[in-house]
Amino acid sequence: MVEQDWLSERFAEHQDRLHAVAYRMLGSPAEAEDAVQEAWLRVSRADTDQVENPAGWLTTVVARVCLNMLEAPRTRREKPAGALPPEPAAPYAGLHLSGPEEEALLSDSVGVALMVVLDTLNPAERLAFVLHDVFAVPFGEIGAILNRSPAAARQLASRARRRVRGGTDGGGPDAAHVQQREDSQPDTAHSQKREIVAAFLSAARNGDFAALLELLDPDVVVGEVRGGQAVAAFFTGRAKAARPALVGGVPAAVWSHRGRPMAVFTFAVRAGKITRITIDTDPDRLRDLDITFSRAAYRADD
Known part of the structure; x- marks a missing residue:
């Protein structure tokens, strides 16, 4: 007993x-x-x-x-x-x-x-x-x-x-290298991209489906989720903890836990629309990234 x-x-x-x-x-x-x-x-x-x-x-x-x-x-x-x-009410309860x-x-x-x-x-x-x-x-x-x-x-x-991260079993270039190639395109200036990332995070946190849809390319891809409607529906009301940041000097979003980066969201942007969002959670890679948080933008969105 x-x-x-x-x-x-x-x-x-x-x-x-x-x-x-x-x-x-x-x-x-x-x-x-x-x-x-x-x-x-x-x-x-x-x-x-x-x-x-x-x-x-x-x-x-x-x-x-x-x-x-x-x-x-x-x-x-x-x-x-x-x-x-569906997401349960407290899926991470018990993690102290x-x-x-x-x-x-x-x-x-x-x-x-x-x-x-x-x-x-x-x-x-x-x-x-x-x-x-x-x-x-x-x-x-x-x-x-x-x-x-x-x-x-x-x-x-x-x-x-x-x-x-949207890769395959055979591996491939990491998110940072892909992002550098995509950001080298002349129509994706960093200042414009920073504004797009901030607007995306704000719309996602506020559950603004229409604003998300406006920011997304019709053929946008996030992992296995494809298309503007599906991706907008997926992010509506989510990403509350992600913060605008520069990752290797490139506008992105980062979620960190107790000062340690846990997930990096990188954005491919073309002609003012988000065409791909890549999510990297590899702890070894994240540990080596140069991350600078955009504190002012984060506070403005809260």
Whole structure:
């Protein structure tokens, strides 16, 4: 009875985080709830004598349940192009952030990057990407869940990250190099682009669909989301935490968490319209970027 009480307390303590992991893995609040319930059934029958890290153990159990659900035929459902699952009220609860506002910003900005690519990843890629890039689970633990080496788990997450940036499995030029080529076009002056990026972020934060549509090229691309209508619908009410910035001297937008850049949004602009938005979440690459925030523009939009 004492052991069961201890287990119930630990599960309740980490339940919000487990729901967040399951939601990001499955993309559906209902399926996330099913996964957490199944995880509880499993852990309630398990021997906990050797459990030294309850949070890590519970996360592993939920991740394995989600992996099984993703690999089951019933979860391979087709969705219309550009369709996105609903966002739960607090998908990042349990991550020990400093307050509700910071938690909301984390959900908003990382959610943009993840939702663009969620349904394009295979189950192993999705698990590696979500657990490492969102929940900071070490690759050694991810590899154990997938029965693969830590290096293989790292490769899966890297491949998923390239898809977030709109790349392919074969790799390709990174976002900074692509951006430099696009910004070399004579019709995309930095001053104009800075204004376009600021206007885009303001329209997205304020949920102004018409203003977003006006800024977007009809054939704009964001990961797997294509077309002005779909991209405008996707960003309406989102990107609240992204701030205008210069990245390598190029106008862009950056979301940072506790002073560390977590996602960089780069914009290709032609003839005054946004033709592509690329989202980079690779921590190694972001660490080396030269980022200068446009504080005045950010405050003006708030």
